[in-house]
Amino acid sequence: MSWHVAALTLDNLDDLPKRCRRCVFWELSSQLGEQAAEFGSTELEKEAWVSEVLLEWGSCGRVAYMRGAPAGYVIYAPPSAVPRAAEMPTGPVSADAVLLTTMQVMPEFAGEGLGRMLAQTVVRDLTRRGVKAIEVFGEQRPGSEPGCLIPADFLRGVGFKTIRPHPRWPRLRMELRSAMTWKEDVEAALEQLLGTITIPMQSPVPLGEVPSRARSASYGELRAL
Secondary structure, eight states: OOEEEEEOOTTTGGGSOHHHHSOOTTTSOHHHHHHHHHHTOHHHHHHHHHHHHHHHTOOOEEEEEETTEEEEEEEEEOGGGOGGGGGSTTOOOOTTEEEEEEEEEOGGGTTSSHHHHHHHHHHHHHHHTTOOEEEEEEESSOOSSOOSSEEHHHHHHTTOEEEEOOSSOOEEEEEGGGGGGGHHHHHHHHHHHHOOOOOOOSSOOOGGGSOHHHHTOOHHHHHHO
């Protein structure tokens, strides 16, 4: 299955679902969000927010494509750039964490492991940038329609831990130094997504001729050979 992940920029912002492209739940305070909706300027506000975060902080999201079509996306940013975070009952977000705001997988691509793949993409990006942790406000009672919050059960399933409980909007956290404890689980999901790739050998090597180091190598070492 052909797929790739691209950084979220102004060039591909319109690849988000229309509902999400117009949504400024996280990007504006509730009062300013209502005003933007009243004046029909939410798309402009979303674009301005992405532009500002890109300039001041850097990459703030990823878009996954399958067979050339947008299949899912994720957005994250420093909590200081997310006004609505200050209004959440389980805030504030810790000063050492980046806030994961939204993650969506298009319904036609559900069940393909894209959610876990996007989560792993965020972990890799933020680990490389020296971020200590990721925090997120989960949705404890997700509805049938896609929302602006990520289901808390999914977040727990990929390694987040609840640090401030709430009947509706718990705050969860993942320490990036321990994020790779679920690496094998993510790799299994990716293998299911991508299928098994077989690399033929030009000539088989008899077992007796395999160096002793290779015979005793771990799975991870063999993958690196």
